Amino acid sequence: MNQVKRLFTKTFAVFIFLTLISSQGFLYAQSSNGEALFKANCASCHKPDEKYVGPALKGARDREPSKDWVYKWIHNTTSMVMTDPYAKKLKDEMGGVVMTEFPDLSNADIDAILQYANDFKPAGTATTTGPGGATSVSATPSSDNTVLYGILTLILAVVGLILLQVNSNLKKLTDEKDGIKSPQPVPFYRNKAYLLLLTIVLFIFAGYFLVEGAMGLGRQQGYQPNQPIYFVHKVHAGVNQISCLYCHGGAQDSKHATIPAVNVCMNCHKAIKEYAGAPIIKEDGTTLDANAEIQKLYKYAGWNPDTKTYDKPGKPIEWIKIHNLPDFVYFNHSQHVKVGRVACQTCHGEIQNMIQVKQFSDLSMGWCVNCHRTTNVQFNDDKGNGNKFYSIYEKFHQDIKDKKYDSVTVQMIGGTECGKCHY
Ligand code: HEC
Ligand code: HEC
Ligand code: HEC
Ligand code: HEC
Ligand code: HEC
Ligand code: HEC
Structure with a gap:
């Protein structure tokens, strides 16, 4: 009887422990109310320390017309945007995107969120200064902690198991001292508590991957294929400020944004045959041989840079399409860009800072x-x-x-x- 009771307690403890881990609740327990509110309500559009869909929230209150302005703003965004000069200016700066309003947040909640943003420190505060003080072109590091949490969870689970084992051994020892005969030792693979634990773990993992998998079918947020030429948006649209519409003119006037043809590239690259800008650091940390990439372009174009003539037949560059909506969905760029006046970045992210294009929204x-x-x-x-x-x-x-x-x-x-x- 005693043994059954013990098995039960043990199993129960393991279960509680696992529930705690899988919800990762205790990992976040230290994080403030402000952080939780921020993540739940604001993170889809704001980052604490950089411009995103909306402005950076760090120091927002100091920029604003008064200390109380922010309460009015968050409770009555839509009417503020139409009447308040500062709000109007903000909206124009953000390409006309209007913030959602949050009438239910209390002033204390808002204070907590802004406090969180002001105290926020980025995870890896790296500067991108190359040798000799030359700044280089590289992607902004993303702060994805999922892997870290996964590892932590695993370590904690192992520690938990060891503790359970130690506990049961101690119990056995005291039992023996008290003269209670210990039951036949059960090999661990037949120990009911461990079997149960294993089942729960498998269940949680299977469930997680099933749901993720099913929801993600055909979706590819973060997709970043290797392209035939290592074309860098940060060099073209960022450093050299070439307008998106120069290359993707279709976005303004038609359904498709379109990818520029080789002759559009050659408008500039008949003249630009060498790359003289800051070193381009690829995602894997190595430096790009940009001149070799320009030579690839010449191969596609059939262009001979020495004789400055097209002396071979050209062929189209087979760019790999990154964004793909299913065929049963109708999406029209000009309706959003020209009529809706939505900024490219709202849907595609900060393309002008990307080394290689990555799918930003889940579509x-x-x-x-x-x-x-x-x-x-x-x-x-x-x-x-x-x-x-x-x-x-x-x-x-x-x-x-x-x-x-x-x-x-x-x-x-x-x-x-x-x-x-x-x-
Ligand atoms: C749907 C996107 C979106 C969400 C969600 C959102 N915001 Fe905003 N926020 C914006 C945009 C865009 C602006 C710039 C003004 C405009 O265009 O409406 C802005 C402006 C602000 C400003 C003024 C910044 C300044 O420089 O003075 C503050 C403060 C602010 N938001 C706080 C919040 C808080 C707090 C939350 C969460 C409770 C939140 N926002 C949620 C999009 C959003
Ligand atoms: C000099 C020409 C040029 C300019 C300027 C340019 N792009 Fe591109 N863009 C390309 C080429 C070439 C590709 C295909 C290769 C790639 O994915 O990098 C592309 C790909 C893309 C894609 C992914 C398309 C897909 O396959 O789904 C998006 C989104 C995009 N550009 C947005 C932008 C935005 C936004 C800007 C302005 C900030 C911009 N581009 C500026 C040439 C350009
Ligand atoms: C409202 C969201 C939204 C905005 C704003 C937007 N795009 Fe897109 N973009 C999409 C979606 C969705 C797709 C995928 C379309 C598809 O698969 O049919 C896409 C696809 C693309 C592609 C791949 C080629 C194509 O047409 O499928 C390029 C290039 C592109 N966008 C560039 C731009 C540029 C440049 C701008 C700004 C001038 C812009 N987009 C504005 C949502 C948007
Ligand atoms: C409006 C002018 C312009 C157009 C159009 C243009 N480029 Fe460029 N390209 C530049 C400039 C400017 C640089 C940087 C030169 C420097 O800094 O020395 C550059 C650099 C490059 C580089 C070296 C850096 C990198 O991105 O890897 C490659 C490769 C390149 N371009 C390919 C292309 C291709 C492919 C196209 C067509 C899809 C294209 N360019 C269209 C102006 C242009
Ligand atoms: C603003 C555009 C939009 C509207 C409005 C819309 N849908 Fe969708 N729908 C989409 C997009 C985009 C997808 C593709 C989702 C994906 O690939 O994951 C989709 C996918 C679907 C799917 C396929 C299952 C899935 O989730 O992938 C069904 C079914 C569907 N929509 C039904 C509806 C119904 C019913 C309505 C009206 C209540 C509706 N949609 C309104 C954009 C829209
Ligand atoms: C960032 C905001 C944003 C996103 C994301 C967005 N849209 Fe829109 N959409 C708009 C705006 C703004 C308009 C208004 C332009 C207009 O009146 O035609 C609009 C209008 C439309 C219309 C015309 C509606 C009508 O009644 O005339 C369609 C269709 C549409 N969007 C489809 C889509 C599909 C499909 C997606 C997702 C793949 C999408 N939109 C994603 C902002 C967005």
Whole structure:
């Protein structure tokens, strides 16, 4: 009887322990309320210390018109954006993206979030200064702690197992001292507690991968294939500030953004045959031989840089497509870029800082729909003139003037109806 009871207690302890680990709750136990609130509500658009969809939150309060401004802002974003000069300026700086409002956050919650942002220190504070003080072009390191947490969890699990073992041995010793005959030792593979533990672990892992796998089918956030030429956006769109539309003009006027043809590259590279910029550090830490990449371009173009003639037949560069929506989804770039005035970076991330393009958003239905719920339709163009695409929505315009609503979201014009995105 005693033995059954002990087995039960032991199993129960193991179970509680595992639940704790798998929720990783105790790892976060130290983190503040501000951090939790930030991660739950704000992290999709803000980073503590750098510009993202919205401005960096570090020091926000010091930039703002008054200490209390932020409470009004977070509780009444949409109306502030229309009336408050500082809010209007912010919105323009952020490419017209409007923040979601949070009427339910208390002032204390907001203080806690801003405090968290002010105290925030980036994980790896590395500077990218190369030998001789020359700055180099490299990707911003991402702070992904998942692996670290995984390892910690594993170590803790092993420690836990050892402790359990020690505990049971001690118990055996005291039992023997008290003259209680210990039961036949059971080999560990027949020990019920361990078998149960193993089952639970397998169950959790299988469940995790099943769910992740099923949800991720056909999705590839973070996808970053090796391209036929090591083309660096940071060099072109970042350092040399070439407009995205110079190469992806389709994004403005058509459904597809399009990838530039070889002759577009050659507009510049007939003249630029050598790379003289800062060293380009690849993701694997080695330095890129940029001139060799320009020579690859010449091979594709059939261009002879010495005679400055096309002396061989050219062939197209077979770029690997990174973003892929399923065929049953309708997505139109010009509708978002030109009409909706959404910045490329809102959907694609900071491409101008990327060494190699990486898929930034998950392109899930939830991603599209959430943005349509929270983003306002832009009734005015850059110069404050009426956006002609919306003349059919005169009614909304009038309603805003009549103060029926502060603003109109994409959802209100039908942006969450199934038929708008599905053929
Ligand atoms: C949907 C994206 C989004 C979410 C979610 C979001 N914000 Fe914002 N936030 C923005 C944008 C964009 C701006 C810039 C103003 C604008 O364009 O509306 C901004 C501006 C701000 C500002 C003003 C910054 C300055 O420089 O003065 C503060 C403060 C702020 N947000 C705090 C928060 C907090 C706190 C949360 C979470 C409770 C939050 N935001 C959630 C997008 C977002
Ligand atoms: C000099 C030409 C050039 C400029 C300027 C340029 N791009 Fe590109 N872009 C390319 C080429 C070539 C590719 C295909 C190779 C690759 O993925 O890097 C590409 C790929 C992309 C992709 C991935 C396409 C896919 O396969 O799904 C995105 C997104 C993108 N660019 C966005 C941008 C944005 C945003 C800007 C401005 C900040 C920009 N590009 C500026 C030439 C350019
Ligand atoms: C509202 C979100 C959104 C915005 C804004 C946006 N894109 Fe895209 N982009 C996408 C999606 C979604 C795809 C995948 C489309 C597909 O597979 O049909 C994509 C694909 C691309 C591609 C691959 C070629 C193609 O057309 O499929 C390029 C290049 C690209 N975008 C560049 C840009 C540039 C440059 C801008 C800004 C001028 C921009 N995008 C703005 C969402 C966006
Ligand atoms: C508007 C002008 C312009 C266009 C168009 C252009 N480039 Fe460039 N490219 C540059 C400049 C400027 C540099 C940097 C030269 C330097 O710093 O010495 C560069 C550098 C490069 C490099 C060396 C660095 C790197 O990215 O690996 C390669 C390779 C390259 N370009 C390929 C391409 C390809 C492929 C295309 C077409 C898709 C293209 N370029 C289109 C202006 C352009
Ligand atoms: C960052 C915000 C954002 C994201 C993400 C986004 N959209 Fe949009 N979308 C907009 C805005 C703003 C408009 C309003 C432009 C307009 O009125 O046509 C819009 C309009 C549309 C419309 C026209 C709706 C109508 O009623 O006329 C369709 C269709 C659409 N989006 C499809 C998509 C799909 C599909 C995705 C995901 C792959 C997506 N959008 C992701 C912001 C977004
Ligand atoms: C704003 C655009 C948008 C709207 C509105 C929309 N969808 Fe989707 N839907 C998508 C995108 C994008 C995907 C592809 C998701 C993926 O690849 O993971 C998708 C995928 C799906 C799928 C395939 C299953 C899945 O999740 O991958 C179904 C079913 C679906 N949508 C049904 C609907 C229904 C029903 C409605 C109306 C209530 C609707 N959708 C409205 C964009 C939209």
